[in-house]
Amino acid sequence: MTDKPADIVETIKRLKKAYAQTVIALNFSSPLELLAAVILSAQTTDAAINSVTPALFTRYKTPRDYAEADITELETIIKRSGFYHNKAKSLIGMGRTLVEKFNGQVPQTMAELIQIPGAARKTANIVLWNAFGKIEGIAVDTHVARLSQRLGFTIQKDPVKIEKDLMQLVPHDEWGRFPHLIQNHGRAVCFARKPRCAECFLNDICPSAFKV
Incomplete structure (x- = not known):
């Protein structure tokens, strides 16, 4: 000691x-999937998120899919992630922000990422490094x-x-x-x-x- x-x-x-x-414990195959998974991972385990994302990623493939999602259906899919009411709102907000501000693309800077609902510095750092190989924090x-x-x-x-x-x-x-x-x-x-x-x-x- x-x-x-x-x-x-x-x-x-x-x-x-x-x-x-x-490597990162969350399963994903695109920047959008990683962003959604990290938003969902707040106050729960990565294993729990990995159990809900296969169905989520099958149903919602683009930012517009999230932006136009039926919140009840979305909540049903992510219910096991915990705090699913707020997380569903964040995912819909994520989709709308990506469509309206970033041309349907996940941005690649801290300043832009933290504008997305449910994405603070932790989320932005995870996405930047694991999806784009960029480091800001x-x-x-x-x-x-x-x-x-x-x-x-x-x-x-x-x-x-x-x-x-x-x-x-x-x-x-x-x-x-x-x-x-x-x-x-x-x-x-x-x-x-x-x-x-x-x-x-x-x-x-x-x-x-x-x-x-």
């Missing part, structure tokens, strides 16, 4: 070794927030402030991959309630190891 923040370069090196094949979800705090990279709780701290520490060329590495570790070892510190390959550099 140490009282100092974990060394970010060593942390990333070990994470990349452990999760060499890490670091996606901060619950795993990234929790582990970044435990590793001593931030004391912030607000995702935007956490992102700013991470952008100062994480090498720029790792911004896109870093969230996936952290998410894998959060799912496999560093659980929210009972992290498996004794088995963790970061326990010699993590300031929170054995404290929980």
Whole structure:
């Protein structure tokens, strides 16, 4: 155990070794599908979203399909994603915004993506990196927030402030991959309630190891 923040370069090196094949957990085959999936993923698991998106993507193939969707039908398809009333509204708003503002295309900049209903910085970062290979920031979800705090990279709780701290520490060329590495570790070892510190390959550099 140490009282100092974990060394970010060593942390990333070990994470990349452990999760060499890490990729985004959401299933998608186009930027539109990814955008819809990430909007749906708020406050639920990627596995839950992957269980509803096959039917969703079969029924809604274009932004106009979402824009003109019957909300009751859409809610029925995405019900298992949780908070489906608000998410259905966001998906319809997404479709309308893409049609009306972006010529039916998923935009490729942060400034444009955050204009879409249901898409804040986290969503935009995920879409930019995983659909277009572009980097403007670091996606901060619950795993990234929790582990970044435990590793001593931030004391912030607000995702935007956490992102700013991470952008100062994480090498720029790792911004896109870093969230996936952290998410894998959060799912496999560093659980929210009972992290498996004794088995963790970061326990010699993590300031929170054995404290929980």
